[in-house]
Amino acid sequence: MNYTVGIDLGSTTTKAVVLGEDGAVLGRGITNSRSNYDVACSVALSEALINARFSLIAGEFQSIARDPAQAPTLIGALERKFRAEQYRSQLRVLDTELRRFLSRLLTRPPAATGIVDRIAGRMTAEVDALYAEGARRKSDFFRDLAGSRYLALAEEEARATGVSFDLLAGLFDKAILDVENSAEAAGRFDEHAAVALEALPGADPALTTAVARVSARTLEQIGSVGTGYGRQRLPFPEGRIRSEILCHGLGAHSMFPRTRTVLDIGGQDTKAIQVDEQGIVTSFQMNDRCAAGCGRYLGYIADEMSLGLHELGPIASQSSAPVRINSTCTVFAGAELRERLSLGERREDILAGLHRAIVLRAMSLLARSGGVKDEFTFTGGVARNQAAVAALRTLVEENYGARTVNISEDSIYTGALGAALFALRNAAAA
Amino acid sequence: MSAAPIVATTAHKDSSQVRQKEMIARHFDRLAAAPDTGTRCAYTFVPGNLTELLLSFDVLPVLPEINALQSAMRGKTAEYIAAAEKLGHSEDVCTYVKSDIGMMKSGNIGPTGQRLPSPDLLLLSYTGCFTFMKWFELLREEYHCPVAMLHVPYQADGRITDSMRTYVVDQLKNVVIPKLEEVTGRQYDEDRLRAHLARSAQAEDDLVWVLQSAKNVPSPIDAYFGAVYYVGPIFSAFRGTADAVDYYRELREEIAGRIRQGKGPVTPDGEVERERFRIVVEGPPNWTSFRQFWKMFADEGAVAVASTYSKVGGVYDLGFRHDPDHPLETLAEYCLGCYTNLSLPTRIDLLTRYLSEYRADGFLINSVKSCNSFSAGQLHILREVEARSGRPGGFIESDLVDPRYFSAANIKNRLESYFQMLDQKRAGASS
Numbered sequence: 116m117n118y119t120v121g122i123d124l125g126s127t128t129t130k131a132v133v134l135g136e137d138g139a140v141l142g143r144g145i146t147n148s149r150s151n152y153d154v155a156c157s158v159a160l161s162e163a164l165i166n167a168r169f170s171l172i173a174g175e176f177q178s179i180a181r182d183p184a185q186a187p188t189l190i191g192a193l194e195r196k197f198r199a200e201q202y203r204s205q206l207r208v209l210d211t212e213l214r215r216f217l218s219r220l221l222t223r224p225p226a227a228t229g230i231v232d233r234i235a236g237r238m239t240a241e242v243d244a245l246y247a248e249g250a251r252r253k254s255d256f257f258r259d260l261a262g263s264r265y266l267a268l269a270e271e272e273a274r275a276t277g278v279s280f281d282l283l284a285g286l287f288d289k290a291i292l293d294v295e296n297s298a299e300a301a302g303r304f305d306e307h308a309a310v311a312l313e314a315l316p317g318a319d320p321a322l323t324t325a326v327a328r329v330s331a332r333t334l335e336q337i338g339s340v341g342t343g344y345g346r347q348r349l350p351f352p353e354g355r356i357r358s359e360i361l362c363h364g365l366g367a368h369s370m371f372p373r374t375r376t377v378l379d380i381g382g383q384d385t386k387a388i389q390v391d392e393q394g395i396v397t398s399f400q401m402n403d404r405c406a407a408g409c410g411r412y413l414g415y416i417a418d419e420m421s422l423g424l425h426e427l428g429p430i431a432s433q434s435s436a437p438v439r440i441n442s443t444c445t446v447f448a449g450a451e452l453r454e455r456l457s458l459g460e461r462r463e464d465i466l467a468g469l470h471r472a473i474v475l476r477a478m479s480l481l482a483r484s485g486g487v488k489d490e491f492t493f494t495g496g497v498a499r500n501q502a503a504v505a506a507l508r509t510l511v512e513e514n515y516g517a518r519t520v521n522i523s524e525d526s527i528y529t530g531a532l533g534a535a536l537f538a539l540r541n542a543a544a545a
Numbered sequence: 546m547s548a549a550p551i552v553a554t555t556a557h558k559d560s561s562q563v564r565q566k567e568m569i570a571r572h573f574d575r576l577a578a579a580p581d582t583g584t585r586c587a588y589t590f591v592p593g594n595l596t597e598l599l600l601s602f603d604v605l606p607v608l609p610e611i612n613a614l615q616s617a618m619r620g621k622t623a624e625y626i627a628a629a630e631k632l633g634h635s636e637d638v639c640t641y642v643k644s645d646i647g648m649m650k651s652g653n654i655g656p657t658g659q660r661l662p663s664p665d666l667l668l669l670s671y672t673g674c675f676t677f678m679k680w681f682e683l684l685r686e687e688y689h690c691p692v693a694m695l696h697v698p699y700q701a702d703g704r705i706t707d708s709m710r711t712y713v714v715d716q717l718k719n720v721v722i723p724k725l726e727e728v729t730g731r732q733y734d735e736d737r738l739r740a741h742l743a744r745s746a747q748a749e750d751d752l753v754w755v756l757q758s759a760k761n762v763p764s765p766i767d768a769y770f771g772a773v774y775y776v777g778p779i780f781s782a783f784r785g786t787a788d789a790v791d792y793y794r795e796l797r798e799e800i801a802g803r804i805r806q807g808k809g810p811v812t813p814d815g816e817v818e819r820e821r822f823r824i825v826v827e828g829p830p831n832w833t834s835f836r837q838f839w840k841m842f843a844d845e846g847a848v849a850v851a852s853t854y855s856k857v858g859g860v861y862d863l864g865f866r867h868d869p870d871h872p873l874e875t876l877a878e879y880c881l882g883c884y885t886n887l888s889l890p891t892r893i894d895l896l897t898r899y900l901s902e903y904r905a906d907g908f909l910i911n912s913v914k915s916c917n918s919f920s921a922g923q924l925h926i927l928r929e930v931e932a933r934s935g936r937p938g939g940f941i942e943s944d945l946v947d948p949r950y951f952s953a954a955n956i957k958n959r960l961e962s963y964f965q966m967l968d969q970k971r972a973g974a975s976s
Binding site for chain 1: 924931938940962963969
C-alpha cells in the first residue's frame, strides 16, 4: 500500500508520521535526535512503519479473531513482546560493541571482560520484566533505558571489583553510538514479529494469520516532506522541506479543525502561530535573540534535580503555593532553584513557579502574534507536562477569557503530521 | 525545481558606485587633513542633520552613526563595543554609542583607515532620540568642545504646526548659527546656504525617483539593502554639494537603464533574476552580518520594494524638498519630518501606503535591540498594518552593530518560514 511520510527533525527528538492515501494516520515513530540526521530520520521512519504495521495487524485481526473483544488485549501483548525482542536485539549489538571497544583498550583490566559479560547478562535477563504488562518505563528510547541500567550496574561492579567506573562508562558512551546509528537492530519487523508470536503460544491462530498478511504487504513511499530545526540537513530535496511553522499550523488544524491559535513549546524555541479556517498560517512569532523559556529549560531543571523530564510535571502539580519566579533564563534557572531550596521553599512550589515562568514567556509570544483565539491548540513536548498545561490554562483564561484548549496525546507529532499532509498534497498534485 | 532566484555575476561596479566611493575617499582625506589645514569639523547625527548650514560655514560633518555602521561592516564593532564596556558602559546601552566610544578610544580611525579629527563642535541637531543627547554628553566630556543643541519637537499629532516650525527656526537663529559663527569666526552667509539648499532639492528629486523605481515589477532596485548605498551621500556629508547632484543624476540614469532591460536588483552575490516576493521593510538593518542578511532575502527571491529605514535622513517621497527661498524654515521642516520623529499612527499610515503603492506581498519588521526610538511600538505597528492592509507581517529580532545579537540560523529559519507563509497564502488565494 502507498503511504506518505512527514519527518520533524527537532533539537531533542525526531518524529515521523505515516499517512495512508486517504489521509488517515497509519503510524507514528519517534527517536532521540543525534548528530547523524540520516540515521535519526531512518530510525523515526522505521518506528513509524512498525507502528503502522501494528495498526494494520489490529485491523486485520479484528475481522478474523475468534473473540474480537479480546483483540485489543492480544494486540497489546503482541506489541510488548515485539518491543522486548527489539530491545533484546539492540542489547546484542550493544554487547558486541562493548566487547569490540574493550578489545581495543591498551591497558585492559583483567576483570573487565567478565564485568561486561555480567552486565550484558543481567540486562538481558531484565527485558521481560521491563516490557511486562503494566510495567513503567522511564523513556521510550533505547539509549535512555539501556544507559540508566548499564550505568547503575557498572557502578555496582566498579565498587565490587575496583575496576574504574569511568572506564566502564566510557565503553558505553562509545558503544551506544554504534547501536543508535545502526537502524538495522531496531527495524527488522518480520523477525521480531515472529519471535513475539512464538512468545504467545496459546494465542488465537488468527493473530498469526493477521501478522503474516500484514508482513506480506509492501509499504511503498509515494511522498515525503521534512521539517524542524534540522530540516536543512535532512536527506530530502529542497522542494520537500517545509518550515515547522507551516507544518505545526497544518498539523494542529488537522487534529482540531477549529483551531485558530497554536502554541508549540519545543526544545529550543517557542512558536505562537495564528491559522485560518483552512490551517493556513496568517501570522507567527518566535524567539530570535534568546531561547529563554523553551523546553530545554525544563530539561535543564530536571538535570539539576536529578529527575527524569517526565517527573517534573507530576511533582509541580502537587504544589499548593507556587513560588513567583520571573527569570526565564535557562542558565540562571539552576541558580534560582538552588537559592530557593536554600531558603527552605518546597520543591513542588519551586517547580510550579518555574513552569509558570516558562508559560509567561509563551504568553508574551502569543500576545505578539495576535493573542489567543478560540480554539487554542497547545503542541510540542511541553504539552505533555501537566503542570505547564495547568499554568497555561490559567493564564489564558486570565488574559483572554474562556477558550477551548486542545491538547492531543499525540501533540509531539504535530509538526510531523503537518509535514506528512503536505507530502500527501504534493503526491496528489503530482 | 525552479531556477534559483540569484544568478551569480562577475563583480561589477556601476559608475555611480565608483563615484560614491571616490566622494567618500575625498571627504575622509579632507577630514584627515583638517588638523593641518585648519578646517573645522562638527560631529552630528543623520536624522535632522544640518549639512547645508555646516557647508555654508565650510564646516565638515562627521557622522558617528555612519562610522559605527561602517565599523560593523568592517568587522570592528565587537572589539569597539568590548572596549566601551570595559569603560563601564553596560550591555544595554545603544551599540552605536558603544561602537563610537570604542572607536574613539582605539585611536578614532575612520572607515577609510585614516584618523578622524576631534570635533570643533558637537551639533546635536535632533533630540527626538534621547540617547543622542547622552551620547554627546559623553563626547563633550572627552573632547571639551562646544555643543550646540537644537531641540526638535516630536510630531505627536502627526503634523507640523507653525509654532513648532517657529520654535526650531528661533533656535537656529539664536543658538546654532551664533555657535557656528563663534567656532568658525565667520559670518552667517544666507546666499551660500540657499545655493546648497537648491542643490539639495535637485538631488532629492533624483533620489525619490530612484526609490520609487521599485514600483516597477520586477523592481530594478532593492529598496532596503540596496537603498542603504543610495541614501548614503544624501544622508551624510554630501547633501547640498555638486557631487551629490552628479551622483544622483548618474544613479538615476543607471536605474532607468535597468528598467529598460527588465533587470532586477544587483546584490553583492549577483543579480536577483526572479522576483518571488515584494516586501516592505521597517527598521534598520543589521550591520554586522549585512551581506549575509541580504543574501537570506535574495536567496528566496525576496526584494525589498520600500523601506522606512531609507527615510531616516528624510521622508522625501512624501513631497518634502529643501526650499532655498525659505532657508531656515526649510531646515526646521526637514528636522521635524525625519522618520524617527513621526508618531506611530503616521508610521502605520506610511507602511500601509507603501504596501499598496509598491504592490508588496507583505512586510517585515527587523526589531533591533539597540534602538528604542525605532523598536518601541513596532508590535503595535505590525498588528495595525496587518489589519489595515490585509497583508501578513513578519517579525525578526537582531541588533545594529553588536554581533552577539545576530543569530543567523534563527533569523534564516524565521525568514524562510515567513516566505513560505506568503507562498502558502498565495496558493490558498489562487485555489
